[in-house]
Amino acid sequence: MYGAKGILKRALSGRYPIGLSKGRKVILCYHHISDGIGPLDSPVYTTALDNFRHHMELIRGLFEVVSLDEIVNGEGKGRNKLAITFDDGFMSVFKVARPVLRSMGLPYAVFINGAAVEEGHNWMVDLLAHAQDQQYLASLRAAVGVDDDPSQESAEDVIGAIMEKGVFSETFRCAYRSVRPPPGMFMSYGELEQLVKEGVTIGDHSWDHYVLGGSSSEVTSDQVAKGKSLIKALTGDYSKHFALPFGKKEHFNGDTLRILGECDYCNVYTTNPNLFVGAPDVNGVRLIPRIGLVNDSSQRLLFYLNRALLRQHDL
Numbered sequence: 001m002y003g004a005k006g007i008l009k010r011a012l013s014g015r016y017p018i019g020l021s022k023g024r025k026v027i028l029c030y031h032h033i034s035d036g037i038g039p040l041d042s043p044v045y046t047t048a049l050d051n052f053r054h055h056m057e058l059i060r061g062l063f064e065v066v067s068l069d070e071i072v073n074g075e076g077k078g079r080n081k082l083a084i085t086f087d088d089g090f091m092s093v094f095k096v097a098r099p100v101l102r103s104m105g106l107p108y109a110v111f112i113n114g115a116a117v118e119e120g121h122n123w124m125v126d127l128l129a130h131a132q133d134q135q136y137l138a139s140l141r142a143a144v145g146v147d148d149d150p151s152q153e154s155a156e157d158v159i160g161a162i163m164e165k166g167v168f169s170e171t172f173r174c175a176y177r178s179v180r181p182p183p184g185m186f187m188s189y190g191e192l193e194q195l196v197k198e199g200v201t202i203g204d205h206s207w208d209h210y211v212l213g214g215s216s217s218e219v220t221s222d223q224v225a226k227g228k229s230l231i232k233a234l235t236g237d238y239s240k241h242f243a244l245p246f247g248k249k250e251h252f253n254g255d256t257l258r259i260l261g262e263c264d265y266c267n268v269y270t271t272n273p274n275l276f277v278g279a280p281d282v283n284g285v286r287l288i289p290r291i292g293l294v295n296d297s298s299q300r301l302l303f304y305l306n307r308a309l310l311r312q313h314d315l
């Protein structure tokens, strides 16, 4: 009745494949967790609180939830292990996700962008907040060298074009920061210091959330160096964890990894949805996969976990 594909999909949406395995490691990646419909709750990065809570209840039963350090450095033996991460440093992680995680005693990590911490700026969120301002959108397209196309007017189209073809430089930085950022979207020093006190792992995600594969070596080095200093100031130590903005292989290149290796970022995270089975170390850098989630149902989460278990290969 369901066909072979349907039967497989149903089987992969249950608890048993992952529940019966041992010694597996998996890392989840979230962004913004929303407890309502905010004007900037974009479907691109928002997970509803109810779904997030269900995910946490589910994984708590199926995995030993551990810190990022433990999952990347510990042995792959015994109970399946899972780590929780959040990219971009949204304020909702502090206000909405944190109470859930604390009540369940679950460790987690946050990957931050310096421009968001210091000034509240993130180019995509700025762009979405000013999506009606055609002059602003045109100035961003021009600043990254994407041809001005009047038929291409939606904010999502502009984001897509910038990601695909953009040259991320100081010109773009000036252009995207020419508007007021929407207030209160990102954690600043105060919230992050509180997270550090509570034992949350802080990693870097580049200063301006650039597609690092579209930046020059100089720009990438600057993006990474500034973030490194910020995390040292916040935590008292340098981080070994760097999550690549956007995280797919088209968003970084060999030069990106070389610079990250030189800056001692030995654990570099992608959004390649696999298990972590121990990646080869290239010039001191390991590429570590994560399963990215955006408002997926618990059934869908199980499907991703089980599919990764079946694939069991790395980048």
Ligand SMILES: [Zn+2]
Binding pocket: 087, 088, 205, 209, 245, 246
């Ligand atoms: Zn990000």
